[in-house]
Amino acid sequence: MSLSAQLWSDNSDLAADVLAHPFVRGMADGTLPRERFAAYIAQDAFFLESFARAYALALARSQDTATLLALADLIAGVREELGLHSSYAASWGIDVGGVQPLAATSAYTEFLLATAATQDVGVIYAAMTPCMRLYAWLGQSLDPDHAGPYAQWVQTYADPEFENIARLLEGLLDDQADDTPAVRSAYRRAMHLELGFFEAAISA
Template sequence: MTLAAQLWTDNADVVADVLAHPFVRGIGDGSLDRDLFAGYIAQDAFFLESFARAYGLAIARSGDTATLLALAELLGGVRDELRLHASYAASWGIDMGGVEPAAATLAYTEFLLATAATADLGVVCAAMTPCMRLYAHIGTTLDAASAGPYAEWVQTYADPGFEEVAAVLEKLLDQHGGDSPAVRTAYRRAMRLELGFFESALAARG
């Protein structure tokens, strides 16, 4: 079993908690309050900008051409996600300017940027992989036909192209990471922060 596959397996408990979370289930059956989803999209756009910056830091520190090019492709994938968020903002009237990040959003972005700025590349990949793998898993687990207004969101993450992007990052994790406490801790923390992100989005209903 590869390192990335082992880490995913070892964090199956958090994955199960995410899939069972009322926010994710609300997306899956289309029942999620529209305002909650709009708030989530705004927070996620803020997060994705930091995710892109973390890729940029990783690119600057990459030691070989293949890794540099792979990270650059991954950065392009974040651009596509941000375009999706901009599309939602335009069609749903979401104000993306001046987004005030929630505490959970800041906890995640600060963790990613601090890791990308100071840690070894393998640890950086471990911190960034859960986001990609988890969303690919959510997309293929949920049924777009049942998601109502959120069908486009489900389809985006269920797309084989998104799976391929997640697999590229996992390959980099396998290449540059080792089965070390730092790698395991970074991966686990990112997974827990993902769960906290959904919890925060649901709690925004006040």
């Protein structure tokens, strides 16, 4: 089993907690209050900008052309996600500018940026992979036909292209990370922060 598959398996408890979370279930059946989703989109746009910066820090330390190009593609993937958020902002009247991050958002972005600035690339990939794998899994686990106004969100993350992007990052993790306590800790920490992000989205 690859390292990325092992880490995902070892953190399946947290993935299941996210899938069962009231926010995700509300998207799944279309009953999530619109104002909760609007606030989540604004927070996620703020988060994604930091996610792109973390990729950029990893790119600056890349040692070969293949890694550089892979990270450039991953940054382009974030751009596509931000495009989804812009679409929601335009059609739902969501203000994604001047977002004041919630504590859960700040905790996640600060963890990512600190990891990207101070740790080796294997740990960086371990910190970033959970976001990509979790969202791909959520998209594939939910039925857009039942999601009502959130069908576009489900379809975006269920798209095979998003799965390919997640696998691209997992490939970097498998190729450049060792199975160390630091790598395992970074992955688990990111999964906890993902759960906290959805918790904040339903309770803020």
